Amino acid sequence: MKNKNSFTSCLSQRQLLELDACTQCGECLKNCPVQDVTGNPNISPPEKIRMFKEFIKATDGLKPMLFGKGEIDRKLLEDFTRAVYECTICGACGRSCSVGIITERLWPMLRKEMVRRGLGPLGAQANIPGAIERTGNPYEKPPAERYLPWFPEGVKVAEKADIAYYAGCTGAYLAQPMVKGDVRVLSAIGEEFTMLPPEDEVCCGFPLFITGQHDMLKDLVIRLVNAYHAKGVKTLLCSCPCCVNIMVKDWPLFYGKELPFRIRHITQFVEDALKKGRLRFRKELHERIIYHDPCYLSRGVGIIAEPRYILSQIPGVQLLEFERHGLDSRCCGAGGAARKVFNENAIAMGRLTIDEAVAKKTDKLVLNCPACYEKVNEALQGHDKQITIVDLMELVAELI
Numbered sequence: 001m002k003n004k005n006s007f008t009s010c011l012s013q014r015q016l017l018e019l020d021a022c023t024q025c026g027e028c029l030k031n032c033p034v035q036d037v038t039g040n041p042n043i044s045p046p047e048k049i050r051m052f053k054e055f056i057k058a059t060d061g062l063k064p065m066l067f068g069k070g071e072i073d074r075k076l077l078e079d080f081t082r083a084v085y086e087c088t089i090c091g092a093c094g095r096s097c098s099v100g101i102i103t104e105r106l107w108p109m110l111r112k113e114m115v116r117r118g119l120g121p122l123g124a125q126a127n128i129p130g131a132i133e134r135t136g137n138p139y140e141k142p143p144a145e146r147y148l149p150w151f152p153e154g155v156k157v158a159e160k161a162d163i164a165y166y167a168g169c170t171g172a173y174l175a176q177p178m179v180k181g182d183v184r185v186l187s188a189i190g191e192e193f194t195m196l197p198p199e200d201e202v203c204c205g206f207p208l209f210i211t212g213q214h215d216m217l218k219d220l221v222i223r224l225v226n227a228y229h230a231k232g233v234k235t236l237l238c239s240c241p242c243c244v245n246i247m248v249k250d251w252p253l254f255y256g257k258e259l260p261f262r263i264r265h266i267t268q269f270v271e272d273a274l275k276k277g278r279l280r281f282r283k284e285l286h287e288r289i290i291y292h293d294p295c296y297l298s299r300g301v302g303i304i305a306e307p308r309y310i311l312s313q314i315p316g317v318q319l320l321e322f323e324r325h326g327l328d329s330r331c332c333g334a335g336g337a338a339r340k341v342f343n344e345n346a347i348a349m350g351r352l353t354i355d356e357a358v359a360k361k362t363d364k365l366v367l368n369c370p371a372c373y374e375k376v377n378e379a380l381q382g383h384d385k386q387i388t389i390v391d392l393m394e395l396v397a398e399l400i
């Protein structure tokens with residue numbers, strides 16, 4: 001077992017250098033959505049980095065070796081843990097960081113360290129591993145009902161195919177219009193696709209990764225990769241940005257080698273189909289619509305142009321942009337599993353997104369992530385500003 005006293009064992013060499021490189025300039029504060037709604041300085045990137053470096057100084061290196069390890073105040077550790085879990089890990093701070101710290105990858109590792117010390121995760125986040133163990137999903141929903149309530153009638157799923165579709169837990173249980181839209185659009189494109197049986201389509205591992213609870217990750221990834229491999233899959237499609245993010249960035253690491261298939265976000269597949277004339281919009285939409293970039297899709301894996309291309313092909317549509325969009329997108333509040341504990345922050349952030357869309361006199365707010373879909377819809381309830389929220393594939397499915 002790694003030395004529990006060391007604060008550095010979850011960090012890569014690059015991340016250790018990143019901690020050292022932070023100049024405390026505060027550039028990153030300009031775009032932090034949690035700062036926007038809480039004003040709490042503890043959550044700020046320079047403060048989190050400063051605190052964590054204090055912990056390292058007290059336990060690692062020459063001074064502690066010569067003079068003994070310092071005691072770290074329990075309250076400080078708890079304050080830090082709260083701060084690192086209140087952050088939505090949206091990565092906007094990394095985008096504006098003057099020394100190039102990749103915060104989207106750093107914060108989850110600091111969470112992992114706090115889990116190793118028994119200080120994290122917080123509240124309901126601690127139920128995630130047990131729920132996945134019992135039901136295959138973090139919401140503890142019945143596996144047999146994973147596809148049943150939303151799967152469109154008459155759509156055929158092949159036993160084996162080159163293409164597979166992974167619905168993901170949040171879409172399947174909490175954002176069903178989105179996954180229903182995905183399947184309707186795939187079916188309209190007309191290329192055969194396969195899916196795993198509902199009890200085998202287990203969690204992609206993202207909620208475990210992002211909350212720092214890594215114990216089950218390797219097993220989940222190997223189980224899923226082997227199941228798709230056995231179906232002869234060459235391309236795995238998914239619409240959830242968090243799933244796609246972990247599949248692209250971390251599945252090969254947990255699998256131990258290159259994946260035997262490629263991962264594509266559904267918008268990449270649909271963009272291709274439109275360009276090749278295999279999908280066509282048959283209806284017009286004379287509306288002003290605005291597209292919100294999910295953090296893990298835009299900053300996470302660089303998918304920015306594809307959804308815009310799809311929307312631009314709808315006859316009659318006028319596409320608007322948020323002030324912060326593309327790589328600079330502002331988190332809708334649903335990120336980092338922080339919503340499980342700090343739901344008020346998430347609602348407040350979701351309402352900022354709604355307010356800006358309304359201020360721009362938009363007819364529809366188009367989302368492209370099941371977590372955004374669930375949380376921004378919740379934020380809409382009881383809010384003084386109202387707008388129609390729609391998922392991108394839900395919208396496409398209605399117009400083809």
Ligand code: SF4
Pocket residue numbers: 031032033034035043044045087088089090091092093094103104107331
């Ligand atoms: S990742 Fe997002 S929420 Fe967290 S500190 Fe950075 S900007 Fe703020």
Ligand code: SF4
Pocket residue numbers: 021022023024025026027028029045046049093096097098099100101
């Ligand atoms: S912008 Fe980068 S270097 Fe500056 S305070 Fe933020 S994390 Fe540190």
